[in-house]
Amino acid sequence: MPEQIQRSIQTTNLADILERVLDKGIVIAGDIKIQIADIDLLTIKIRLLIASVDKAKEIGINWWEQDSYLSAKAKDAEIEKENKELRDRIDNLEKKLDEY
Amino acid sequence: MKKKRGFYLYCIREKGCTGFASEGIDGESDTFMIHHDNLEAVVSGVSIEEFKSEEIERKSKTDLNWIKTKAQTHETVIEKAMVGDGKISAVIPMSFGNIFRSKKKIQQVLEKNYSNFRNILEELRGKQEWSLKVYLKDKNKFEQIVKEKNKNIKEKEQEIGSVDDGMAFFMEEELKELISKEMKRELNRFKNDLFEKLKQQSISANKEKILEKEVTGKNDPMILNTSYLISEENIDNFKKEAMRLNQKITLKGFYLEYSGPWPPYSFSNY
Numbered sequence: 001m002p003e004q005i006q007r008s009i010q011t012t013n014l015a016d017i018l019e020r021v022l023d024k025g026i027v028i029a030g031d032i033k034i035q036i037a038d039i040d041l042l043t044i045k046i047r048l049l050i051a052s053v054d055k056a057k058e059i060g061i062n063w064w065e066q067d068s069y070l071s072a073k074a075k076d077a078e079i080e081k082e083n084k085e086l087r088d089r090i091d092n093l094e095k096k097l098d099e100y
Numbered sequence: 101m102k103k104k105r106g107f108y109l110y111c112i113r114e115k116g117c118t119g120f121a122s123e124g125i126d127g128e129s130d131t132f133m134i135h136h137d138n139l140e141a142v143v144s145g146v147s148i149e150e151f152k153s154e155e156i157e158r159k160s161k162t163d164l165n166w167i168k169t170k171a172q173t174h175e176t177v178i179e180k181a182m183v184g185d186g187k188i189s190a191v192i193p194m195s196f197g198n199i200f201r202s203k204k205k206i207q208q209v210l211e212k213n214y215s216n217f218r219n220i221l222e223e224l225r226g227k228q229e230w231s232l233k234v235y236l237k238d239k240n241k242f243e244q245i246v247k248e249k250n251k252n253i254k255e256k257e258q259e260i261g262s263v264d265d266g267m268a269f270f271m272e273e274e275l276k277e278l279i280s281k282e283m284k285r286e287l288n289r290f291k292n293d294l295f296e297k298l299k300q301q302s303i304s305a306n307k308e309k310i311l312e313k314e315v316t317g318k319n320d321p322m323i324l325n326t327s328y329l330i331s332e333e334n335i336d337n338f339k340k341e342a343m344r345l346n347q348k349i350t351l352k353g354f355y356l357e358y359s360g361p362w363p364p365y366s367f368s369n370y
Contacts, residue, residue, distance in 0.1 A: 014168070015315045016231055016359060019308070021171040024365035025195035028109070028209055089317030 104148040106199045107134075107206060110177045111363065112192040112217050115140050119184030121177045125170055126150065131177055134203050136210035139217055142181045143206060151199055171196055178363045188332075190224040192217060193363035220368050226332050227303060229367055230360030232342060233316075234294065234324035234349070241353035243279065246286045253278055290352070291324045294345060301338040302328035306366050323354070327366040335361075 108125050115138045124131045124144025133140040149155065159166045174196055182191045200206050210217065236242065247253050256278055260271045299305040308325040316322055330338050339358070346356050 014172075015311055015317070016362075017175050018168070018171055018315075019311065020193075020362060020365040021174050021196050022167075023195075023309075025193045025363075026198075026368060027195045028198050028213075086317075092319055093317060 105145050106148045106151065106201055107143045107203060108146045108151065109194050109198040109200065109206060109209075110142045110144075110174060111181055111194055112139060112141050112210070112221075113181060113189055114138055114221055117181065117184055117189040117191075119181050119189065121180035123173070124177065125173045127173075134206045134210070136207050137214065139210050139214065139221075141206050141210055142177065143203075144177075146199060148199075148201075151197070156197065175363075182361075182363050188228060188361055190221045190227075191363055192220055192224070192368045193365050195365075224329075224364050224368060227329050227364070227367075228332060228335060228361035229364040230328050230330055230335075230338065230358055231362060232298060232324075232326050232328065232356055232358040233311075233322055234291070234354055234356045235318060235320040236323050236353060237320045237355055238353035242287075243283060245352055246283050247279065250282050250286075253282060287323065290349075290354075294324065294349070294356075295326055297345060298326065298328060298338070298341060301334055301341050302330045304329040304367055308366070320355075327362075329364060329367040 110125075110131070115135060117140075120131070122130050124146070126144070126146045129145040131142055131144040134143055156167075178191060178193050182188055200209075253275070256271070256275045260268050260275065263271065295305065295307065306327045308327055310322050310325055313319070313321060328338065342356060342358050349356065
């Protein structure tokens with residue numbers, strides 16, 4: 001069942017990264033305190049993704065294709081798959097936006 | 101007038117790791133190491149003006165792409181610090197935005213928390229963090245399965261068939277409620293069972309926050325979000341188990357996705 005296997009090895013996405021970087025990891029009492037804790041992180045993430053779609057529409061490019069982070073990524077699956085997944089995600093989001 | 105500089109801290113690791121990302125979070129300054137004994141902190145210079153609290157707060161409201169990009173760079177630097185010579189080293193990943201006014205301050209952090217950091221690194225050595233998320237793809241399928249195997253629902257359905265229309269109308273409502281209740285119960289059992297099975301393949305396991313569809317970008321709702329700390333030798337077993345479970349849960353209308361290795365964000369609390 002190749003399709004299922006493929007799906008199960010799909011790699012990380014932006015949500016995975018933001019969830020970890022913004023919400024986890026150690027905080028040491030540094031000199032500069034970045035207080036984004038009082039804003040709901042989830043709200044940030046939602047707006048973030050919506051903003052990305054808007055931007056992509058606005059300037060007519062697919063930001064994820066130029067995202068050096070993604071092309072440098074070497075996790076457990078191929079970039080192509082990830083790109084496809086992202087494209088599908090964007091399509092879905094765009095559909096949703098159109099409904100409004 | 102010289103602009104104020106600070107130092108952004110990404111992670112702490114043992115000296116001697118070879119993995120290294122050159123570009124820091126500001127897109128211009130190179131990353132470098134600050135040592136204390138056999139520990140090192142991976143850092144890079146930043147402009148305080150760009151990274152001060154008010155500025156970040158402003159950007160979180162007006163320029164979320166900035167935060168997105170910076171969070172990704174933060175992750176990239178740590179991943180590169182974690183992987184070197186084809187192997188994964190233990191690192192203690194920092195959260196976004198730990199900034200210090202001087203290198204000396206960071207050295208003091210290493211000094212002050214030396215044994216603590218050593219212990220965490222010792223704990224993390226030879227282990228990897230993996231993420232696994234479960235989604236509901238086909239709610240009807242799941243509902244069908246719950247209905248078929250649930251005795252209470254079956255009884256209720258039979259009862260409805262044997263009463264007059266007026267009565268049946270009210271009982272239909274009851275049946276709907278019953279189905280919804282049983283589905284919730286079955287879903288909880290299903291989630292716990294899956295989590296326990298994967299937990300057995302790990303040293304430590306966490307249930308994480310469920311992310312909304314808008315965040316995951318998927319049509320299917322997330323029903324379980326988990327992270328695991330797994331010993332290197334057991335990664336293949338974990339993946340095998342995940343794939344085996346995926347085949348099983350697909351029959352019930354669910355699917356899972358896993359990813360890794362991640363810097364151990366979820367398992368390096370101190």
